[in-house]
Amino acid sequence: MLVRLAWRNLWRQKRRTLLTASSIALALFLSLLMRSFQEGQYTSNIENNGKSGVGIIQLQDPDFRDSESIDELLPSTEAFIHKARKIDNIDAILPRIHGFSLASVGSKSKGVLVNGIAPNKETDYTHLADKLISGQYLHVEDTDILLAEGVAQYFNVSVGDEFVLYGQGYRGQTAAGVFTVKGILSFPMRELNNSQVYLSLNQAQILFRTNQQVTSWVVSLHSLDAMAQTVEELQNAYPDVSVRDWMDLSPELEQSIVLDRVSGLIMMYLLYGIVGFGLFATLLMMTLERQREFAVMLATGLVRMKLLLMVFIESWFIGLFGVVIGASLAVPIIVYFYQNPIRLSGDLALQMLEMGYEPIMPVSISPELVVSQIWIVAVMLLICLLYPMWRIVTLDIVSGLKGGAHAH
């Protein structure tokens, strides 16, 4: 009965009810779209960052974080890593050796970063082979070397030339070797382009004399959303290993995402704030214009609690309309752009292509985003209801009966 009454009361002021619901719908629509694009962008940034070599998670020796020393290593054996392979959310696991070495050709020398990689797995995930501008990519047993373009130019070497590495290996052993340049890679980021060289994992283990060990295992995931759980599973499987997620590995990226997200959230709350004022005005009007009617209801035997409940239901109907309209407009659009992402064009697109990224505006489809919008509307409603509810609680029947517009 109360619900029926509340429902009919809403349509006494059709236009006002619809306008208020629409403003909620609009805020929810815009917020949901914005947040979905934002989160989609972040996910894509994180994944692109991972593909640039960092991965989503890395397994490392606990001391490696601070020392980055070739002495703090993990086994590279299947016996070691097979536990990780059993975790469902893990997509690829790549062994890596990261080491520093002095390179010299003729009279020139320069520090380079040596990457020992499993060539096929590596290019499956990072598309390293696509960055080749001359020569050929590595194969598993390869003894040759790939140079970043900047390194090759510095030493003025090309495919087929010899390249000498000289540095410190495992536990102070000498790490020296002569390699034939098999290919030149071009990286859009200058630091990478001027510093990286690539060996097969095998060859890097020989160079640094690490035996069956690596500096890290780089992990990529099927679902970024489930990362926390995967990290936990990995940590349980490898209690003595440091399991580092992308936030730990790339704190700058995390910061930029947090900043961007916060500015988006501020925008969103501003929007809801404005809508909230309208909602408040509507709810207050709904209460004040019916003071007399409420007083009559109270006098004729309605308990105040039921009256509060009725106004509560009325306002939840408005909120519900807003949410349903807003979400049913936004969700199909989000799904559409999820399946048909907006393709970027112009300079930005070129830049992204160079970085090896797809030039699209990705969106995220996340029930959590929808649920959080609903929460915001719910909390906003509750806040807006406080004062009108208080007016009903303190409504004096005698003065209510005397005054107050009697809305028909």
Next chain:
Amino acid sequence: MSIQTIQLCKTYNANSDFPVHAVDHLDLTIQQGEFVAVMGPSGSGKTTLLNMLGGIDTPTSGDAIVDGYNVSKMTEKGKIAFRRDNIGFIFQDYSLLPVLTALENVEFVMQLQGHSEAECRARALALLKKVGLDKHQNKRPAMLSGGQQQRVAVARALAPRPKFVMADEPTANLDANSTAELLDIMQQLNEQEGTTFIFSTHDQRVITRAQRIIVFEDGRLTKDRQNPDYKRHTMSAS
């Protein structure tokens, strides 16, 4: 099951230089089943009295004992239960809920009091029949005339079987015909259901229909007499 007031007072602005004694040391007894008109000039305190007897206004001093309950000493909660179980209200402007049909208006409070749906329906239909509106049960107030609306309001007031009905100028907005009809109905219900009716009015025609007439001036009772012209309703089959 009577009403008795003892030195009942309602004073507004008591602490100012011009206190208003809306009801001034009133001693009054009304017996169960009476059909009482309260008359008096505007501002004489009729509404204030009815509100106090009905448990929606609080006396400043004195006692109002209604069916054994002392309204002056009741808690808010107690008043709610008291009103629910004892009092029906009728207002000058009908005050039906505009979004409910005539039938729903009559059922509404009963339903919220937890009576079964069948019980509410039966009682509401019976009352609508008594007030002659059974054919209009599904109309909303806006589609009814003022007189019809007020008859629905009478049915609504009686639905929870109150012992007393407080009607504050129930006929003020009605024409002569509707007024006569409404009074017929009220009197009939008064006789059939034993409900005590107390109604305030300015209208001479209404006063002649009352069983007892109480006259107010400045919050004080100036006349209280039985109406010699009062005729008991012959249980007509209208």
